[in-house]
Amino acid sequence: EDQVTQSPEALRLQEGESSSLNCSYTVSGLRGLFWYRQDPGKGPEFLFTLYSAGEEKEKERLKATLTKKESFLHITAPKPEDSATYLCAVQPSSGKFYFGSGTKLNVKP
């Protein structure tokens, strides 16, 4: 059964305290893994797509990595404006998208 699990559910960091969010997945043939950022009351904003194990992508303080079983979203020296819920989604060979329940990140100044 295709599924996605994100951990932790919530994460509180001090400004400048680097950390990682985890997205574990079980799918039949991975077509792509996607990371989104969602602010309260808004639609998810696309961040990254990863297609194969070993791939990495960066954007400002965010870096996404992918293995055969999980993906990490690394946040380096976070700022309060990085506070949001981060969603992970996978697309298996069936073509459907499966979303995790997200990690709510709170960065304190």
Add this chain to the structure above:
Amino acid sequence: SQTIHQWPATLVQPVGSPLSLECTVEGTSNPNLYWYRQAAGRGLQLLFYSVGIGQISSEVPQNLSASRPQDRQFILSSKKLLLSDSGFYLCAWRPQMSEQFFGPGTRLTVL
């Protein structure tokens, strides 16, 4: 550039009333379109998706329906709302073989 709109932004409806939520996409043609529902603190639940005009696939049996009367228009409807229909409704579009892009969402409260 492509833009996705959802209307209305917020909606408060009584139980048993009808529903119509609209999603339109600009700047692209023949997109795949999706309706999701997001309950508080939970992930996105896929409700419907469409690969073309008049082509609708339902993922979850319920009292909701979807229609795609035009290439870039996707409508979510209900004849009689239930309390459990409350949530944040998101429309998304997807170019062929690519990631999904989401609209701003509609907050629906059923009282």
